[in-house]
Amino acid sequence: MTEETQYTRKFRKELMAGLSSLVLLAVLARAGREMYGYEIAKAVKAEGEGGLIFKQGAIYPVLRSLNSLGLLESRVEASAFGPPRRYYNITNEGLQALNDWQGAWKDMREFVDDALKAGGSQHAYQPTA
Amino acid sequence: MPISQQPETVREYLNALTAALRAEKCPPGLIVDALNDCEEHLRNEIAQNPGVPEADVLASVVETYGTPAEIAEEYKSMEATLSGAGPFPKSEQPQDERPYGFFNVLSDPRTYGALVYMLLSLATGIFYFTWTVTGLSLSVAFSILIIGIPFALLFIGSIRVLAHVEGRIVEALLGVRMPRRLPPTTQGEETVWARIKDALLDIRTWSSMLYLLLMLPLGIAYFVIAVVGLACSIGITGGALFGLITGHVEFQMGGNPVLEHFVHTAPGLIVLAIAGMLLFFVVLHIARGVGALHARIAELLLVRL
Numbered sequence: 001m002t003e004e005t006q007y008t009r010k011f012r013k014e015l016m017a018g019l020s021s022l023v024l025l026a027v028l029a030r031a032g033r034e035m036y037g038y039e040i041a042k043a044v045k046a047e048g049e050g051g052l053i054f055k056q057g058a059i060y061p062v063l064r065s066l067n068s069l070g071l072l073e074s075r076v077e078a079s080a081f082g083p084p085r086r087y088y089n090i091t092n093e094g095l096q097a098l099n100d101w102q103g104a105w106k107d108m109r110e111f112v113d114d115a116l117k118a119g120g121s122q123h124a125y126q127p128t129a
Numbered sequence: 130m131p132i133s134q135q136p137e138t139v140r141e142y143l144n145a146l147t148a149a150l151r152a153e154k155c156p157p158g159l160i161v162d163a164l165n166d167c168e169e170h171l172r173n174e175i176a177q178n179p180g181v182p183e184a185d186v187l188a189s190v191v192e193t194y195g196t197p198a199e200i201a202e203e204y205k206s207m208e209a210t211l212s213g214a215g216p217f218p219k220s221e222q223p224q225d226e227r228p229y230g231f232f233n234v235l236s237d238p239r240t241y242g243a244l245v246y247m248l249l250s251l252a253t254g255i256f257y258f259t260w261t262v263t264g265l266s267l268s269v270a271f272s273i274l275i276i277g278i279p280f281a282l283l284f285i286g287s288i289r290v291l292a293h294v295e296g297r298i299v300e301a302l303l304g305v306r307m308p309r310r311l312p313p314t315t316q317g318e319e320t321v322w323a324r325i326k327d328a329l330l331d332i333r334t335w336s337s338m339l340y341l342l343l344m345l346p347l348g349i350a351y352f353v354i355a356v357v358g359l360a361c362s363i364g365i366t367g368g369a370l371f372g373l374i375t376g377h378v379e380f381q382m383g384g385n386p387v388l389e390h391f392v393h394t395a396p397g398l399i400v401l402a403i404a405g406m407l408l409f410f411v412v413l414h415i416a417r418g419v420g421a422l423h424a425r426i427a428e429l430l431l432v433r434l
Contacts, residue, residue, distance in 0.1 A: 017206075036169075037166060037169060037170060038169065038170050038173035038174070041170065041194075055193070055194060055195030055199055055200070055203075056170065056193050056194045056195065057166075057167065057170070057194040057195035057199065057200040057203065058195060058199075058200070058203040060163070060166035060167075060170070061163075061166075061203050061204045061207035061208070062207065064162070064207065065207050085169060086169075
């Protein structure tokens with residue numbers, strides 16, 4: 001593992017702050033059934049190579065916040081081992097939010113991509129005079 | 130991030146997480162929730178890797194789950210963003226901003242939450258007390274019988290559920306952060322004896338029981354304060370207004386002729402009406418104070434780390 005600078009870590013953290021909600025909603029919407037925290041953590045890790053930049057411990061507070069916002073619903077069930085599990089499922093409001101956020105994310109990504117491309121390519125804005 | 134010692138067992142990791150959350154000045158209720166989330170995850174992780182020693186699993190978990198300090202930071206920031214949206218402001222900063230004028234108590238939602246809690250606490254207090262005393266005495270009595278052990282376990286379980294339910298009531302009405310999950314009950318496949326021993330050694334069991342017992346006298350006191358306070362203030366104001374409108378004054382001033390005459394005059398009745406209103410506000414202040422005090426008691430006895 002390469003040691004990241006403090007700025008990079010802060011930057012990652014800030015990027016992830018809003019996106020983690022989007023990712024978790026997407027995972028639950030795709031699953032189409034209720035899942036408990038550990039299952040969701042595993043599903044997020046399986047999403048791609050980027051899995052590790054997202055610490056699994058961070059999904060639990062996000063799940064809680066989505067739950068209290070009404071985007072997820074939850075119920076607790078006793079488990080065969082360990083503490084009781086909290087199962088989460090996406091609500092209709094959550095599906096609506098996911099839809100809206102996907103649009104927002106698409107716009108944002110295009111905007112950022114454009115900005116980065118313009119900076120690195122030959123087509124950068126050249127003053128004419 | 131300074132990690133003095135890599136945690137090698139779940140217990141060590143949880144202890145490190147507790148320390149990190151304390152350092153972030155998280156409320157006890159949040160700490161308990163975070164510990165439960167974490168324990169659920171770690172125990173699942175260990176169950177998924179049956180042959181691997183616990184220390185090795187934990188070493189990889191710190192990579193994927195995050196270090197205790199990182200997790201603490203996540204919970205802290207999530208709680209900070211959430212508390213703005215909730216029905217109750219977080220007890221720390223907005224409390225100082227809130228104007229503490231005498232009449233502002235009327236627009237403070239905590240006042241009414243506390244008032245409802247005070248009225249409710251008689252019923253819950255009686256129930257908790259009866260349940261605890263009955264369960265405790267039956268557990269002791271049954272201890273010589275074969276059903277003694279399952280009964281005691283059931284009783285301790287019910288104490289935890291009651292404590293949790295009370296925590297939810299306290300959070301909803303008094304606005305203090307309490308655990309939102311039930312505490313873990315079983316850890317792996319321990320024997321019945323080990324579970325009883327754990328439960329008996331767990332200070333949370335005893336402090337919860339103490340709280341449930343304490344709720345009877347407290348509940349009676351709260352109920353009496355609320356009912357007498359509201360009845361007196363509303364009664365005095367209402368009686369004075371009634372006297373002003375109809376001319377029939379029902380006040381008895383204990384045989385004092387000067388006061389007796391005074392309350393039979395219009396200015397006297399107006400003064401009484403105003404005094405009743407002031408008393409009403411004093412009662413609201415008392416209710417808010419009792420709410421804050423009781424929230425502290427609940428946090429102290431029901432939330433254990």
